[in-house]
């Protein structure tokens with residue numbers, strides 16, 4: 001530690017606090033569970049009870065074309081493997097993406113993909129006639145993770161009204 005750093009830490013009123021739970025979770029220990037669209041799989045990493053959002057790893061099998069869906073809040077993420085996109089707007093491994101709030105789209109992934117994504121609100125799935133087929137929010141995702149036995153690491157978030 002340099003003398004300049006020492007000067008900044010000596011006499012500080014603040015010091016690191018012991019966290020209430022670990023910051024890290026090894027997602028490799030979590031098996032993939034089937035998601036709401038056939039040929040897609042998820043690992044639920046976090047949910048936001050205030051917004052209905054969620055943080056997930058999403059794996060999409062090759063050749064998958066998602067039905068039309070919308071986003072109440074924006075979604076941002078990072079493509080880890082494969083590639084996906086909408087018409088000519090596409091990204092492969094290493095690409096960052098941002099789907100703006102209120103977007104309505106139908107992505108495809110001919111070769112499959114694995115991505116990390118944070119949804120800042122629920123995802124709305126639509127039927128062909130435009131009616132709502134499903135609202136996928138944080139609680140829905142938590143319950144789905146419980147159903148598949150992959151929510152043990154999120155037990156601290158389990159106190160939903162029932």
Ligand SMILES: [Fe+2]
Nearest residue numbers: 069071099105
């Ligand atoms: Fe989307």
